[in-house]
Amino acid sequence: MKDDSSVMALAGTLRAAVQRMSPGERLPSSRALVERHRVSPVTVSRALGVLAAEGLVVTRPGSGTFAAERREGVPEPADLGWQAVTLGDRSVDPSGVAWLLTPPPEGVAALSGGYLHPSLQPVRALAAAGARAARRPDAWEMPPLGGVPELRAWFARTVGGGVAPADVVITSGGQQSLTTVLRALLPPGAPLLVESPTYLGVLAVARAGGLHPVPVPVDAHGVRPDLLAEAFAMTGARVLYTQPAFHNPTGAVLDAERRERVLDVARAAGAFVVEDDFARHLGIDAAPPPPLIAADGDGRVVHIASLTKATAPSLRVAAVVARGPVAERVRATQLVEEFFPARPLQETLLELVSSPGWPRHLRAVRTALRSRRDALLAALARDLPELRVNRPAGGLHLWARLPDGADDAALAEAALRAGVLVSAGRPFFPAEAPAPHLRIGYATAASEAELAEGVRRLAAVLLS
Secondary structure, three states, X not given: OHHHHHHHHHHHHHHHHHHOOOOOOEOOOHHHHHHHHOOOHHHHHHHHHHHHHOOOEEEEOOOEEEEOOOOOOOOOOOOOOHHHHHHOOOOOOOXXXXXXXXXXXXXXXXOOOOOOOHHHOOHHHHHHHHHHXXXXXXXXXXXXXXXXXXXXXXXXXXXXXXXXXXXXXXXOOHHHHHHHHHHHHOOOOOEEEEEEOOOHHHHHHHHHOOOEEEEEEEEOOEEOHHHHHHHHHHHOOOEEEEOOOOOOOOOOOOOHHHHHHHHHHHHHHOOEEEEEEOOHHHEOOOOOOOOHXXXXXXXXXXXXXEOHHHOOOOOOOEEEEOOOHHHHHHHHHHHHHHOOOOHHHHHHHHHHHOOOHHHHHHHHHHHHHHHHHHHHHHHHHHHOOXXXXXXXXXXXXXXXXXXXXXXXXXXXXXXXXXXXXXXXXHHHOOOOOOOOEEEEEOOOOOOHHHHHHHHHHHHHHHOO
């Protein structure tokens, strides 16, 4: 965030200078800009790139950077109003996902977000893995359909439960997996049972695809099987989406007794279970139970395995595990929608997880998350002792129950103005929220000190 801020600040300074220059006039050299503005060469290069993209400067290799020719006049904006009639009333609402993916402003304590802070990401290991992958002779060739065989085999071993490499399809990340799987399983207009609350991304995907999310309440032990059976019976739904391990946003882990009951209920309804196993490698106190697919003997579970949360946001590689005709449907849908994930990313992930440093990285992440979770809980106990907060055994977030009558959305906006980013609980519910909540993260902040400062700012808003 700081680097991006420096780039944009320098770009603004240079933009003003270029606008005073004559077309074709040469800008100072990069070395002179580094010395004059006391920034790094990378910052200078990226700032000039911003101006080049805006058409304000042109770079001539070996000669330097020059003010571009100015375009005469400002054209009238095109009349695009006709599109509203053609597009109709169907729309895609990205607001919830966009909120989670937008970096916080400079100086704001980040107590929201779904990825590890860069200091916790395996940046060097990824760079080395990427370099090794790029040197392979076939690095840029089309991969085998379904994915690189060695990577499919690795996912099969990791998922366990008798999964074979042939059951695995490599995909372009967890979100793309959800889009592919739901499109493969359900036609537009169909009901989809989801936990309540649930992951914002699945609600966005479902609604964009014309599906109707139906809430099934979650408590401290995961989705409630009694209400799940009732939801299947009332709606005729044929698919349940669930996060059994370190549920987002509550952090709940589906206990052993409920795991069996969920599969029994789905079997009785003739339904599929889409298992989103995004946080398996983020256990803090203990590893989660084996995935549901490990106990599935009749191809009922469609399993999504992703490593993005344990690595870095741009490592958009995941796997879908399915058996029987549904596997063919998933493979066909992926092929039509995206052909295949980029081979260099597949090879990079394979290099990463096959290296001796992979288990060390996971241990380091779990240790850091434990320390951060405990630091956040301690800060909340000190500054907001009346706030009811869970203690998740893994994952990236706490789930905080606000007092009755509190407006969590207004509170999150007020907190942002006070310099701390948290997520209102309301958007995580597919229907009306039974109570106000906040999702408070401990993985995105730069340090434990930032977590403590964020809680202090949040307390000032809550207690004001």
